[in-house]
Amino acid sequence: MRSVVKTWLAFGLAFFLAGCGQENVKTHPETQITGSTMGTYYSIKVADDAISDKTKFQADIDQLLELVNDQMSTYRPESELSRFNQARTSTPVVVSRDTARVVTESLHLGRETRGALDVTVGPLVNLWGFGPDAKPTKVPSDELISQTRQKTGLGNLHVITSADADTLQKDIPDLYVDLSSIAKGFGVDKVAEYLEAKGSRNYLVEIGGELRINGVNGKGHPWRVAIEKPTANVGSVQEVIQVGDNGVATSGDYRNYYEMDGQRFSHTIDPATGKPIHHRLVSVTVVHPSCMTADGLATALTVMGPEKGMAYATEKGLAIFMVTKTDEGFDERYSPAFKPFLTRDAK
Template identity: 65%
Template structure:
């Protein structure tokens, strides 16, 4: 298992609560496995499995999640991504197919969102005090912002493939890639796909609030998920949704922020300005077959703000649910594609 000390610099997603279903006459056996990974927790519910399978299943889940950390964690000095970040040359660096897949998805979502998702934005995150560096004692100057922004940009990152394997390449020696906005969702997909390979198609996988469900729950009913109301420490349900065979990811800024020089600074950095977002969009929930894609989209849409996020979702037929802060409370907006998931 992975120590909670091995933090990932990830946007803090909203916790998902499992919504209670109506009692059924009979229930199938259900195995629940929990553990630590990526600086947070995981929880896996497997219908049709029993305690006799628990040790083998958990060992393989832990092994596969450890591999993701060994590939993509920026908190492991010997991970593939850390070695690439330290490299100052321009030659391609060979990586695993998994790392290449996640970076490729990040680049595609970055282009699709006009740079709202930018996995090279880590130096700006650190500058504003949301990384491993200490928080600044004053707002960064325009000169500091300009200097830091000169070291980021998706245009400096490339994935190449040949007969020998997959490679990452950068044209800017100082480029630093952080996949934490998307890798947690990838980890969920890894576990879900492993269980499907084993014939365990009725399951729920969660890593730190990002969820993927398949099949039916122990009561023979569709899995239902409750999205948390965005109020610190509330733990109350905002909306219950029935996913089908899909994933759900949420990004929000109401928990991870601090105040400096009278300004409220969000952990969500807008790559276009180099500064924390200032709009009033509190949380974004995305439903998508791939948890990796849902995870990345949730971050990008948070950066966009309410109006741009809704327009983007309608244009690309995405299922999203937004909560925006107003003087009267939180306003709910959702895309056309999201409405079919509403329950209760």
């Protein structure tokens, strides 16, 4: 591999962009832009003639992603989502069609995964120090966790759509919605939709490790990406995949965690317990036509853990790749639907 892959560029939680693995002359120049959004970076490559003005392209993408932040960021007090979270009544709050779309998909995935994905766990995320609030100085008590759980629940959140307006409604005043498990994937999809509206059919869009891929790269070969090995050595590759025209998302807790009182706390909260997950699944990668859906599913499967998560994915025909920590190192498993995306001979 090292003789044919020209460069590995470190990008975010789970992925690297890779060369196609063949020494062919470029068939089309690639337009690439990079920038910052959602507390991370973005990188976009376009390998056709859809983009004629790179400066305008960058400005359009920045504006598009800034709008997503203004809609769904919990770190911006004036965002649509923050205004809804700050409301203390059951009066519907008008939101954009995009915000309604993301919350609707969140509720759908929450039902499909039997509550493993729950975007109302925001109060618990904040309680454990992984939201806008500061990290706690001591481990929250069971009583405090129980009290906080009373402020959550997908059944307390509703999306109401009509020809005139889209609104969100809550049944309890303290309900707090956190879309961080799905909004980044939505942002990727929005950029892909923009590119396709421009006529592009060959592109790779990434925001902080979540991707949408379509067509071929500048050499005329399918895009390849690499799943990062979950170790401290940034740049170590677990697996190279070729996913065709799909979205890809990874969830993992090997970087976003803290330790306190001799315990390790993951940023992923189990809605069933109100506590950070505690199992040996360190990362799960999902391939799906929608990056938004892949993003939400990756979180849900992480909550489920290795056995329940793999059983669920196999039952539903989902393409997933799991890395689990063992006493000897790391073990990888994948669902039957994921096998076609591997670039090596599957064992």
